[in-house]
Amino acid sequence: MPDRTVSLTIEQTDEVCRDLSLIYINILGVLDNYAWVMVHQFGNEETKKARPASIGLFKSTLAEDCNLKPAIDAVSSFRGWESDIKDRRDPAAHRMPLYVPPAAYTPEEIAEVDRLDNLRVEALLAENFQKVSDLRSDRTHIGNFVSVFLHDPGEKAIEIYPTLPEDIGQMVKIGRIVHAFLRDPTKAR
Numbered sequence: 001m002p003d004r005t006v007s008l009t010i011e012q013t014d015e016v017c018r019d020l021s022l023i024y025i026n027i028l029g030v031l032d033n034y035a036w037v038m039v040h041q042f043g044n045e046e047t048k049k050a051r052p053a054s055i056g057l058f059k060s061t062l063a064e065d066c067n068l069k070p071a072i073d074a075v076s077s078f079r080g081w082e083s084d085i086k087d088r089r090d091p092a093a094h095r096m097p098l099y100v101p102p103a104a105y106t107p108e109e110i111a112e113v114d115r116l117d118n119l120r121v122e123a124l125l126a127e128n129f130q131k132v133s134d135l136r137s138d139r140t141h142i143g144n145f146v147s148v149f150l151h152d153p154g155e156k157a158i159e160i161y162p163t164l165p166e167d168i169g170q171m172v173k174i175g176r177i178v179h180a181f182l183r184d185p186t187k188a189r
Contacts, residue, residue, distance in 0.1 A: 103143030
C-alpha cells in the first residue's frame with residue numbers, strides 16, 4: 001500500500017520482489033505479443049518473413065509495413081516510455097532481479113538489527129527454534145518501509161508509486177490502441 005510504514009518480513013520481501021520482477025518482465029512480453037498478433041493478422045508478407053528479433057511495436061519493421069502503420073503511428077507517442085520501461089525490465093530479465101528493501105534503518109536501528117541477528121544465530125546454534133522465531137518477529141518491528149525498488153545498489157531507487165501504476169496504465173493504453181486496430185484496422189487512433 002502506498003502509505004505503508006511497517007517494514008516487510010523476509011517472506012513479504014521475497015514475494016514483493018518476485019512479483020515486481022514478474023510484472024516488469026511481462027509488461028514488455030504483452031507488448032511483444034501484441035506486435036506478433038498484429039503481424040499474424042494484418043502484416044504484409046515481407047513483415048511476416050522478418051527476423052523474430054525485428055518484430056516489436058517500437059521497431060522499424062512494423063512501422064515500415066503499410067498495413068500496420070496506422071497502429072504503429074498511434075503507439076509511437078509511447079516510445080519514450082518504452083525506453084524507460086526497458087531500463088526497469090531488462091535488469092530483472094537478464095541480470096539482477098528488481099529489489100524492494102524491507103525497511104530503511106537509522107544507525108541505532110542498524111545496531112539493534114545486528115544485535116538481534118547475533119542473538120538469532122546463537123539461538124539457532126542452540127537449536128532453540130522458538131527463540132529464533134521470536135527474534136525474527138522482533139526484527140520486523142524495526143525500521144520503516146520505504147516504497148521504492150531498485151536493481152543495482154549503485155543506481156537511484158525508483159518510487160513504487162506512482163511508477164508501477166503508471167507503467168501498467170501505459171501498457172493498458174497501448175493495449176486499447178492495438179485492440180481497436182485488431183477489431184478494425186481502418187480505424188486506428
